[in-house]
Amino acid sequence: MTDGTDPSRTRLYEELATESRRYHAAFVLFNQAVADHLGLHPTDVQALSLLTIEPEPLTVRQIADLTGLTTGSATRLVDRLERGGYVVRTPDARDRRRVLVTPVPERLARVTAVWDELGRSWQTLLDDHTEDELRVVTRHMRRANDMSRTQIERLRTLPKPD
Numbered sequence: 396m397t398d399g400t401d402p403s404r405t406r407l408y409e410e411l412a413t414e415s416r417r418y419h420a421a422f423v424l425f426n427q428a429v430a431d432h433l434g435l436h437p438t439d440v441q442a443l444s445l446l447t448i449e450p451e452p453l454t455v456r457q458i459a460d461l462t463g464l465t466t467g468s469a470t471r472l473v474d475r476l477e478r479g480g481y482v483v484r485t486p487d488a489r490d491r492r493r494v495l496v497t498p499v500p501e502r503l504a505r506v507t508a509v510w511d512e513l514g515r516s517w518q519t520l521l522d523d524h525t526e527d528e529l530r531v532v533t534r535h536m537r538r539a540n541d542m543s544r545t546q547i548e549r550l551r552t553l554p555k556p557d
Contacts, residue, residue: 423437425513426441429506429509429510432509433509435475435479435506436475438464439472439476439479442458442472443476443481443503444506446458446482452485452495453496454496455469455470458473458496463544463547463548463551473496476496479502480499481498481503482498482499483496484497
């Protein structure tokens with residue numbers, strides 16, 4: 396935050412805060428539109444996105460950690476995705492006590508088609524940035540992701556408001 400001594404920087408922080416709120420709201424609403432289009436829950440869409448960027452199948456516990464959901468909520472999420480044919484549960488060959496959740500590529504093609512259009516638009520949006528600017532945007536997004544995870548954990552420890 397700013398200490399108020401630089402009015403120009405204060406205005407920039409305020410503008411950034413406003414645009415950040417608009418950006419987050421637009422993304423949440425876009426995600427809802429994608430979910431509605433596919434007949435999925437918005438959290439399911441994001442979980443599928445996260446599952447597809449992981450190099451290997453995950454356990455339900457790992458999905459809970461990755462999404463910030465409780466293990467019970469993550470289990471219900473995987474149940475929905477399994478019923479929809481988006482994932483399968485398979486025994487872990489290295490540890491038979493564990494069950495891995497694996498995306499089904501043929502079924503994910505429905506989701507990927509929608510996200511690919513966004514990816515093309517995102518690429519166009521970034522095309523006029525220099526490599527240094529892209530590094531700044533990437534660093535910012537990585538740090539914002541880390542901060543969000545920390546805040547999710549913090550919120551989970553607080554009592555619910557009345």
